Amino acid sequence: MSTARTGRDKRTSAADERPAGPLRRAGLRLLRVLGLPVLLILGWWAYSSASPTFYLPTPGRVATAFAKVWFSARITEDVLPSVGRLLTGYALAGLLGVGLGVAIGSSRTLRAAAEPVLEFFRAVPPPVLVPLIMLLAGLDTAMKVLVIVSGCVWPVLLNTVEGVRAVDEVLDDTGRCFGLHGVARLRHLVLPAASPQIMAGLRQALSIGIILMVIGEMFASTSGLGHTVVLFQRGFAIPEMWSGIVVLGLLGFGLSLAFRAVERRILAWHLARGGERGRHA
Amino acid sequence: MTRRGARAGAPLSTPRAAGLGLLGLACLFAVAEAVPRLGLVDPRHLPPATAILRRLATELGDATLWTALGETLRSWALGLAIACCLAVALGVLIDAVPGLRAATASTIEFLRPIPSVALIPLATLLFGAETGSTLLLVVYASFWQVLIQVLYGVADVDPVARETARSYRLGRWAHLRHLVWPTALPYVMTGLRLAAAVAFILAVTAELVIGSPGLGLRIQLAQSGGAVTEVYALIVLAGLVGVTVNTAVRAVERRVLAWHPSVRGEAAR
Amino acid sequence: MLEITGLGKVYEGRGGVEALRKIDFRVADGDLVCVVGPSGCGKTTLLKCLAGLLSPTTGEVRVAGRRVTGPPPGMAVVFQEYGRSLFPWMTVRKNVELPLREKKVPAPRRRELVEEALSAVGLAGAAAAHPWQLSGGMQQRVAIARALAYEPRVLLMDEPFAAVDAQTRAELEDLLLTLWRRLGVTTLLVTHDIDEAVYLGRRVIVLSSAPTVVQEDLPIDLPAARDQITTRSAPRFAELRAHVYAQIKHAKNGVTGGDAPVREAEQSGP
Numbered sequence: 001m002s003t004a005r006t007g008r009d010k011r012t013s014a015a016d017e018r019p020a021g022p023l024r025r026a027g028l029r030l031l032r033v034l035g036l037p038v039l040l041i042l043g044w045w046a047y048s049s050a051s052p053t054f055y056l057p058t059p060g061r062v063a064t065a066f067a068k069v070w071f072s073a074r075i076t077e078d079v080l081p082s083v084g085r086l087l088t089g090y091a092l093a094g095l096l097g098v099g100l101g102v103a104i105g106s107s108r109t110l111r112a113a114a115e116p117v118l119e120f121f122r123a124v125p126p127p128v129l130v131p132l133i134m135l136l137a138g139l140d141t142a143m144k145v146l147v148i149v150s151g152c153v154w155p156v157l158l159n160t161v162e163g164v165r166a167v168d169e170v171l172d173d174t175g176r177c178f179g180l181h182g183v184a185r186l187r188h189l190v191l192p193a194a195s196p197q198i199m200a201g202l203r204q205a206l207s208i209g210i211i212l213m214v215i216g217e218m219f220a221s222t223s224g225l226g227h228t229v230v231l232f233q234r235g236f237a238i239p240e241m242w243s244g245i246v247v248l249g250l251l252g253f254g255l256s257l258a259f260r261a262v263e264r265r266i267l268a269w270h271l272a273r274g275g276e277r278g279r280h281a
Numbered sequence: 282m283t284r285r286g287a288r289a290g291a292p293l294s295t296p297r298a299a300g301l302g303l304l305g306l307a308c309l310f311a312v313a314e315a316v317p318r319l320g321l322v323d324p325r326h327l328p329p330a331t332a333i334l335r336r337l338a339t340e341l342g343d344a345t346l347w348t349a350l351g352e353t354l355r356s357w358a359l360g361l362a363i364a365c366c367l368a369v370a371l372g373v374l375i376d377a378v379p380g381l382r383a384a385t386a387s388t389i390e391f392l393r394p395i396p397s398v399a400l401i402p403l404a405t406l407l408f409g410a411e412t413g414s415t416l417l418l419v420v421y422a423s424f425w426q427v428l429i430q431v432l433y434g435v436a437d438v439d440p441v442a443r444e445t446a447r448s449y450r451l452g453r454w455a456h457l458r459h460l461v462w463p464t465a466l467p468y469v470m471t472g473l474r475l476a477a478a479v480a481f482i483l484a485v486t487a488e489l490v491i492g493s494p495g496l497g498l499r500i501q502l503a504q505s506g507g508a509v510t511e512v513y514a515l516i517v518l519a520g521l522v523g524v525t526v527n528t529a530v531r532a533v534e535r536r537v538l539a540w541h542p543s544v545r546g547e548a549a550r
Numbered sequence: 551m552l553e554i555t556g557l558g559k560v561y562e563g564r565g566g567v568e569a570l571r572k573i574d575f576r577v578a579d580g581d582l583v584c585v586v587g588p589s590g591c592g593k594t595t596l597l598k599c600l601a602g603l604l605s606p607t608t609g610e611v612r613v614a615g616r617r618v619t620g621p622p623p624g625m626a627v628v629f630q631e632y633g634r635s636l637f638p639w640m641t642v643r644k645n646v647e648l649p650l651r652e653k654k655v656p657a658p659r660r661r662e663l664v665e666e667a668l669s670a671v672g673l674a675g676a677a678a679a680h681p682w683q684l685s686g687g688m689q690q691r692v693a694i695a696r697a698l699a700y701e702p703r704v705l706l707m708d709e710p711f712a713a714v715d716a717q718t719r720a721e722l723e724d725l726l727l728t729l730w731r732r733l734g735v736t737t738l739l740v741t742h743d744i745d746e747a748v749y750l751g752r753r754v755i756v757l758s759s760a761p762t763v764v765q766e767d768l769p770i771d772l773p774a775a776r777d778q779i780t781t782r783s784a785p786r787f788a789e790l791r792a793h794v795y796a797q798i799k800h801a802k803n804g805v806t807g808g809d810a811p812v813r814e815a816e817q818s819g820p
Contacts, residue, residue, distance in 0.1 A: 033387040040388065055406055112298040113305035120306075123523025125482040127489055128497070128516050131504035135512060136326045170634035173603050176620075177627040178649030178700065188648055192639040210396040211486065218401065218490055226398075233402035241402050248399035249391075256394035269639040273682045 057239045062246065065239035070247055074228065082225040083251070085141060086213045089148025093209070094202060097153045101160025101198075102190060111161060118158055126151030126208055127215045134219065144216045144224075151212045152205035159201025163194025196270050199263050206259055210252055225251070328510045337514040346499065350522070353495035356412055357484045357526070360419025361477060368424050369469060372431030373457065382432070393429065397422035397483055398490075405491050415487040415495065422483045423476035427469065434468030435461055470534040477530040481523055496522075551736045552577035552600070552704060556609030559595050569595045571761035572609070580734045584747035586794065587757030587765075588802045593740045596762070597708045600738065601627050613704055622704075626697035630709040632689040636681040636696075642668070643677040646696045653700070667699035670729060687718035691725070698729065707739040711746065720778050723750060727776060744798065748772075748790050749781060756794060758801045765801050768794065 041059055048058045057065075070079070104114050129150050133143050167190055175189045191198075217226030229244035264271065313330035316322050328336075340346050375381045397418050404414035438461055446460050488497025496519060503511040557573040560566050569592040577583050587593055598604040600611055602621040611618040613625060626649075629635040636645050643664055650660045668674050671691040681689050690710060697705055710726075711719040723746060730737055741747050747754045748770060756766040772786060781787055 032383045036384050036388045037391070055403075109301060112301035113308070115298075115305070116302040117305045117309050119524055119527070120520050123478075123527055124516060124520035125485040125523065127482065127486040128500055128519055131489065131500055132512055132516060135504050135507070135509060168634045170629050170631045171637065173598075173601075174627070174629065174635045176603060177601055177625065178696075179621065179623065179652045180648070184652055188637070188640075192637070195639075207394070207396065208482075211398045211482075214396060214398040214401075215486060215490055218398075229399075229402050233405055238406075241406075245399045245403065249395035252394040252396045252399070253391055269680055269682075272680070273638060 055238060057242060061239045062242045065237075066243035066246060069240050069243050078223055078225055078228050079247070079251075081141075081223070082213055082217065085144050086148060086209055089145040089212075090152055090206065090209045092145070093149045093152035093205060094156055096149065097156025097201065097205070098160050098191075098198060101157045102164055102186065102194075104157075105161040105164025105194070106190070111165065114161075118154065118161070122154040122158055126154075126212055130212070130215055130219050144213075144221070147216045148209050148212045152209045155204035155208065156198065156201040159197045159204075160194060163197025164190055166197070167193045196267055199267060203259060203263075206255060207252075210248075210255065214248065325509060328513060332510055333513045333517060336510045337517055340511070340514055340518070349494065349496050349499045350518075352412065353484050353488065353497065354522075356415040356419055356487075356493075356495065357477075357480050360416050360484065361423055361473075361480045363416070364420045364423040364476060364480070365427050365469075365473060367420075368427035368472070369431055372428055372435055372465075373461065375432065376435035376461065377453075377457075382436075389425075389428070389432075393425045398486065401487070401490055404487070408493075410492040410494075412493055414491045415484055415493045418483045418487045419480045423480040426476035426479055427472035430468040430472030430475075431465060434465030437468070438464045467538055470538055474527075474530050474534055477526055478523070481526050485519060551579040551581075551614055552738065553612040553615075554600070554609070555612075557596070557599060557606050557611060558608035559592070559599060559604065560607045568761040570599070570606075571763050573757075573762065573764055575755055575764055575767060577736055577738055580736055581752055582730050582737045582750065583739070583753045583755060584751035585738065585740045585755045585757060586742065586744055586747040586798065587762065588759045588798050589742060591757045591759045591801070592762045593742070593757065594708055596757075597627075597706055597738075597740050601625065601706055624701075624703040626700045626702035626705050628690075628693050628697050628705070628707040628710045630712050632686065632693050632713065633682075635693055636689060638680065638682055640680075641677065642673065642679055642681060642684070642692050645681060645692060646699050649696065649700050663699045663701070667695040670698060671695045671725060685718075687714045687722060690714060690722060694722075694726070694729075698733070702735060705735050705737045707737070709741055710739065712742070719746075724778065726750065731774075744791055744794050745782070748787060748794060749776060749778075754790075754794060756797045756801070766797050768797075 044056075045059050048056045104110050104118075126147075130147055133147050133150075171189065171193065175185055180189055213224075214226035214229075217224035218230045221227045225244070225248065229241060229248065232238075232241040232244055310330050313327070313333075317324040317327050317329045375385055400418060400421055401414075404417045408414040408417065442460060442464075446456055451459070484495065485497040485500075487493055488495035489501050490497075492498055492501065496515065500512060500515045500519070503515060553576045554573055557570055558568075559570040560568045573596060575583075585593060585596065595604065599606045600618070602611075602618045602625075605619070613622045616622065637648070640648065646664045646667055647660055650663060655663065664677070665674070668677055671694055673688060673691050673695060676684060676688065676692075681692055684692065690713075694710070707726075711722050714722065726737075726739075727750065739747075739750060751770050754768045754770055755764055756768065757763070758765040768790070770790060772781060772784065772790070
């Protein structure tokens, strides 16, 4: 098949393309990666300067505001504490979810009993917990972390239960024949086998975590990223507000990049195998 | 001894599983009832389960609650529908135009992880505390879920099937209709299922934070009025609606994909 | 070494399916026994009972005089589904090594055993690869190497060569014979392939169709040195083969086996 393809490629491409040198190929790649974003920003620029609206400042003004607002003490006072709380809550939720998930997933009885309850908790939109927790205890740091934990834990828990349940029967038998039990069974068999599912749960939990971090701060806080952005919006500081949106976007993007790097490391064996149903799930 | 043969992965018989499930729910109920009654937690912070359910019953007798619920579900359905149509159209377009996938990849990878709540200030400015704000967030959040799945789906068309279609000189439309769409459909349904859950979360969130009409606004009002029991009752309601939404979408998925091996396998298991 | 007395297994559930009725046989120390039977006769159930993965409803299994109540120490199992029995997140070396770690074998000895086992199956060069990067035949070699490195006193094999192509299968059969002769480990191999059973076994045990009993216990009086070409073309081989074949056909047409032939194709699939 590969010979057929190269044959066809040659016929169609010989006319319009000289043999591409490495420089030219790098240029093409750069164009592919940056072409559309640059076009979009240029379009935004053209639109916002041609018809100056109050709500849509030019990218230049947003960039200026960005530099002024965020390259300051705000980074240490608002951004880093927010991210710290997010990561703490996320890590706690991960530990809790995997731990409970392994316990529940390993027992049929427990699983059948817990399933409806878990389905219910998963279906509760996590942000509604914010007003509840506020009502109960106000929103200090511990509570903000608690909000994140209480929202993130469900996808991790449910996916772990599912992953542990689906450990391959033959693999499990093999492990038992060779005397794999207890901690070793968990470490060498159950957790790796469930890891694609667990990572899927963690991925969902990450985006829920960011949402909860922002909402917790928007709703009831005097500091933090979410609070600052809402403050700008209420004060009609539009370029600053846009710069805040950009910061949130960058945060989401950065965390997802980091997550993907970790995932690639942990699931290297799974991804190289073609990921099976990984992308379908 | 005999239990050793029973493995953790095998499903229980349906009536037993249902019985155990009910037992689990009953346990949750009992704990939620006992903890405040025994004074382990201040009943002002966690009212007994019976009080919450009684309050929920009263709320359900209130016509305005149904209006609010209707608002939320309308935003949910409308937002989901818009996002789906946009995502499917864009996904198919990206697949159909050569080079477009490579050109859009970086932009999609950047925009996708942007948390939809980042748009809350913008939505507030543009639409104020109205349904439009809710829609904006719902559409943005669910759009990416569907688009990503559509992109996987259209790329999954079997190369041999593609060649076959070419050799029979299938037109562009027939190619789309008989080859691309059936292949992508399971992926679209997966995207829809994921998006439905996200859309419901975002609908409630938008109402809660921005104050557009719906269930979320009601929770927020109850909270600022200090009506703890009502807050709990509404949260339980939100959870029940969420379960219903998830179950309904799963049922639709199963029905649409009745011919598909992944669903058939699941049903047979 | 291996004593099976009055072994019966009834699966719980609707009606209760009687898979094994009453199985009796023993395997002497260092023997190589093949178990054949019509499709659906409960060969795999039997093997799982022997391996301690299923608990029998009646009767008992003893390994070296000790009653089996769970996977006994000193027993290794090679499954048909090599793709599912190797740990995909571990390299070939780690796969072979893992059971040894659990056995608390000290590290230097462990390394030695792994190297030995891998070169015995001709995979010394593939130690750093992941199982899914190898062909089916090679994966099954890894599974065999893992079993060998474990230094078992009893080796159970559940249709180990059913999911590989015919040529690989012949190679693996000869590999098994060589290793068995060298190590003298007591081996019980379950198969649905009559030729394979006669070619490999010192004894062939023919099972009836379900509910299963031992239909015949047949000593194979072929010369000890076996060879794919000469052994398989020997008249005695053909006789034995025909005999076992007749026995199985008889078993199928016997008491209940109405639906048995249909499953043949599914069973041999990967």
